Amino acid sequence: MPSSKITIKEIASALGLSIATVSRALNGSYDIHLETKEKVLAKARELHYKPNIQARNLLKRRNNMIGVVVPEFITFFFPEIIIGIQEVVNKHGYQVLICQSNESSSLERKNVEMLEDSMVEGLIVSVTKDSKNMDLYERLVQDRMPMVFVNRVLPQLNVNQVVIDDRKWAFQTVEHLIKCGYKCIAHLAGNPDLSVTKERLHGYLDALAAYGIPVQEQLIMYVGIQQERAKDGIDYLMVLKERPDAIFAVNDPVAVGCMLELRKRGLRIPEDVAVAGFSESPIGKIMELTSVSQPTFEIGKIAAEMLLKQIANNDLPVETVVLEAKLNIRNSTLPLNKRAH
Amino acid sequence: MPSSKITIKEIASALGLSIATVSRALNGSYDIHLETKEKVLAKARELHYKPNIQARNLLKRRNNMIGVVVPEFITFFFPEIIIGIQEVVNKHGYQVLICQSNESSSLERKNVEMLEDSMVEGLIVSVTKDSKNMDLYERLVQDRMPMVFVNRVLPQLNVNQVVIDDRKWAFQTVEHLIKCGYKCIAHLAGNPDLSVTKERLHGYLDALAAYGIPVQEQLIMYVGIQQERAKDGIDYLMVLKERPDAIFAVNDPVAVGCMLELRKRGLRIPEDVAVAGFSESPIGKIMELTSVSQPTFEIGKIAAEMLLKQIANNDLPVETVVLEAKLNIRNSTLPLNKRAH
DNA sequence: AAAAACTCCGTAAACGTTTCCGGAAATAGA
DNA sequence: TCTATTTCCGGAAACGTTTACGGAGTTTTT
Numbered sequence: 001m002p003s004s005k006i007t008i009k010e011i012a013s014a015l016g017l018s019i020a021t022v023s024r025a026l027n028g029s030y031d032i033h034l035e036t037k038e039k040v041l042a043k044a045r046e047l048h049y050k051p052n053i054q055a056r057n058l059l060k061r062r063n064n065m066i067g068v069v070v071p072e073f074i075t076f077f078f079p080e081i082i083i084g085i086q087e088v089v090n091k092h093g094y095q096v097l098i099c100q101s102n103e104s105s106s107l108e109r110k111n112v113e114m115l116e117d118s119m120v121e122g123l124i125v126s127v128t129k130d131s132k133n134m135d136l137y138e139r140l141v142q143d144r145m146p147m148v149f150v151n152r153v154l155p156q157l158n159v160n161q162v163v164i165d166d167r168k169w170a171f172q173t174v175e176h177l178i179k180c181g182y183k184c185i186a187h188l189a190g191n192p193d194l195s196v197t198k199e200r201l202h203g204y205l206d207a208l209a210a211y212g213i214p215v216q217e218q219l220i221m222y223v224g225i226q227q228e229r230a231k232d233g234i235d236y237l238m239v240l241k242e243r244p245d246a247i248f249a250v251n252d253p254v255a256v257g258c259m260l261e262l263r264k265r266g267l268r269i270p271e272d273v274a275v276a277g278f279s280e281s282p283i284g285k286i287m288e289l290t291s292v293s294q295p296t297f298e299i300g301k302i303a304a305e306m307l308l309k310q311i312a313n314n315d316l317p318v319e320t321v322v323l324e325a326k327l328n329i330r331n332s333t334l335p336l337n338k339r340a341h
Numbered sequence: 342m343p344s345s346k347i348t349i350k351e352i353a354s355a356l357g358l359s360i361a362t363v364s365r366a367l368n369g370s371y372d373i374h375l376e377t378k379e380k381v382l383a384k385a386r387e388l389h390y391k392p393n394i395q396a397r398n399l400l401k402r403r404n405n406m407i408g409v410v411v412p413e414f415i416t417f418f419f420p421e422i423i424i425g426i427q428e429v430v431n432k433h434g435y436q437v438l439i440c441q442s443n444e445s446s447s448l449e450r451k452n453v454e455m456l457e458d459s460m461v462e463g464l465i466v467s468v469t470k471d472s473k474n475m476d477l478y479e480r481l482v483q484d485r486m487p488m489v490f491v492n493r494v495l496p497q498l499n500v501n502q503v504v505i506d507d508r509k510w511a512f513q514t515v516e517h518l519i520k521c522g523y524k525c526i527a528h529l530a531g532n533p534d535l536s537v538t539k540e541r542l543h544g545y546l547d548a549l550a551a552y553g554i555p556v557q558e559q560l561i562m563y564v565g566i567q568q569e570r571a572k573d574g575i576d577y578l579m580v581l582k583e584r585p586d587a588i589f590a591v592n593d594p595v596a597v598g599c600m601l602e603l604r605k606r607g608l609r610i611p612e613d614v615a616v617a618g619f620s621e622s623p624i625g626k627i628m629e630l631t632s633v634s635q636p637t638f639e640i641g642k643i644a645a646e647m648l649l650k651q652i653a654n655n656d657l658p659v660e661t662v663v664l665e666a667k668l669n670i671r672n673s674t675l676p677l678n679k680r681a682h
Numbered sequence: 683a684a685a686a687a688c689t690c691c692g693t694a695a696a697c698g699t700t701t702c703c704g705g706a707a708a709t710a711g712a
Numbered sequence: 713t714c715t716a717t718t719t720c721c722g723g724a725a726a727c728g729t730t731t732a733c734g735g736a737g738t739t740t741t742t
Contacts, residue, residue, distance in 0.1 A: 007728055018692045018693075020731080024731090032689095051728085055399050055727070056728080057697095058393070058396050075417070083414075095438055097438065118436055286597070348697095360699080360722090373719095374719080397698080399697090400698085
């Protein structure tokens with residue numbers, strides 16, 4: 001019963017030893033007689049001794065914790081990244097404090113400050129969709145807080161990053177649409193301040209340019225990144241004089257929203273309108289949505305490794321790691337000759 | 342730049358005060374001259390002073406952390422519960438250490454032990470599908486660790502729980518199928534050791550009994566709780582002499598797996614086979630799956646409140662809270678007269 | 683046989699706080 | 713003016729560890 005009150009001191013007095021000897025017995029094996037070491041270990045087991053890591057941490061000026069801040073963890077994406085992170089850091093004796101900012105930059109700020117107060121040794125961050133806390137992160141960089149940004153980054157910030165080449169993969173996706181014979185390709189973009197929004201839009205424009213297709217401003221609409229926002233995009237696109245025959249959405253939720261909305265209107269996918277997404281999701285897969293899959297676990301693992309390295313040596317040069325991705329083609333986009341008519 | 346090294350001592354010597362006064366100035370307002378208090382606060386701001394909570398925690402013998410162990414957090418279910426938990430505990434200055442056991446009871450054990458070593462003040466747990474760590478939790482109960490179990494519980498354990506009445510809602514779901522006119526209702530059950538498996542099976546049997554339908558053992562199959570496992574169930578059920586015209590699945594993933602597998606075989610839902618799930622998921626909703634929705638956020642919130650109460654007073658009687666749920670009827674189950682033929 | 687080296691252990695300081703206790707100075711009461 | 717009270721502050725202990733230092737006892741070296 002007196003389980004949580006057992007300290008090194010109790011063991012010492014129970015055995016007529018000093019706390020120093022007990023500590024040595026429990027930790028290493030230097031300067032300690034084997035016999036007394038075993039006596040101590042036995043007594044520790046008997047009393048259900050658990051070391052107080054807070055005391056240890058205080059002394060060593062660390063706490064074996066890192067913080068993770070993500071915009072949400074309802075969908076599979078960030079949870080998978082987090083699992084990757086945990087897999088790596090747990091092996092090194094670290095625990096992870098996970099915060100979700102619910103896409104609110106003020107909550108994000110609060111979370112980061114809470115983690116700072118908790119004295120985490122480092123931070124892995126993916127910012128909210130409005131990316132508003134530049135000042136906060138600038139201060140943290142200045143205060144030399146080890147940090148790694150993943151997926152949604154702040155390009156202006158000189159800090160470690162783990163990303164994929166959103167621009168390149170957006171290019172490939174749109175190129176695929178072009179090669180399928182789609183003539184009028186719209187883009188539903190995300191929140192304008194988001195790094196991934198800009199990159200993917202860039203890739204879309206690159207592809208059009210590469211194939212000599214003139215850009216039509218009216219085919220680009222910023223709808224955000226949530227499924228429910230797709231309706232606005234469809235409402236708008238479907239009444240254009242020149243109606244698009246394909247849509248490249250900024251991500252899978254929006255693409256899925258498009259598919260549901262198009263179906264509601266009795267339009268066939270891909271015969272009437274093709275749809276492609278980004279950051280392949282389980283739902284997208286089930287709905288046969290063409291999309292780019294990201295190496296989520298890998299992102300987490302790499303980010304964690306970079307962070308641990310930086311914690312160990314805070315003078316390492318800042319690094320950006322770009323991971324590979326993959327375009328998975330499914331029935332939401334098909335070449336002309338394979339489409340039913 | 343000397344940001345993280347500023348202690349109360351630095352402030353004291355910079356101002357020619359004792360650390361005691363500085364501490365008083367920073368904390369409360371007793372026994373302190375207003376003027377010196379303000380001087381201290383100003384200096385603290387100037388030096389970017391951040392209190393060392395580890396030292397404080399050591400002294401106060403707490404650490405403002407609780408642990409959460411869930412079997413997974415890839416799907417929406419547990420993340421939503423976790424958000425509910427965080428919302429409550431953050432308000433009380435607590436942080437949450439989140440662990441996922443990946444449905445492995447040995448990893449679950451490791452996680453719990455890690456959390457114990459981290460000296461969390463309490464634990465919220467949902468066990469893995471094989472529910473194997475009874476001894477561990479018994480010890481924790483004996484050691485008076487504040488704990489609340491959610492969703493997947495250990496009924497033999499005398500500990501706080503937050504659940505829904507799985508049996509009742511399974512009953513209602515199957516009753517709905519019966520009232521729709523389905524004559525041969527199969528049940529794909531989860532892992533046999535899981536509390537929810539047993540309860541939902543119970544509800545299924547209750548409903549059959551209530552409507553005088555004889556139980557047919559061959560219509561019940563334990564397939565587990567994962568989407569991929571649904572194929573086994575369909576493979577088996579679809580070759581029975583008396584083929585079922587409705588399936589009640591233990592949860593949404595299995596139900597979704599059924600729908601996909603049935604579609605592959607060209608069977609129509611619900612005309613050829615109806616499908617109902619449990620614990621409504623976003624994917625299920627999109628696929629028009631009839632299911633029981635659980636109040637996930639609420640589960641988290643209530644569990645957190647119970648845990649905080651128990652942390653504050655460890656002598657409270659053990660309690661089981663049963664929350665309401667809701668049966669949402671969709672196109673995967675339709676009454677005879679509404680089905681297309 | 684004395685000096686040197688090695689084993690093993692205890693003392694005490696340190697990590698950064700909070701808080702009890704006592705005391706000096708200032709104010710109040712008589 | 714002298715005592716009683718109040719206001720404000722410093723000293724020091726405590727939380728549970730780890731570890732540098734020194735020293736007693738034993739073993740090895742010369």
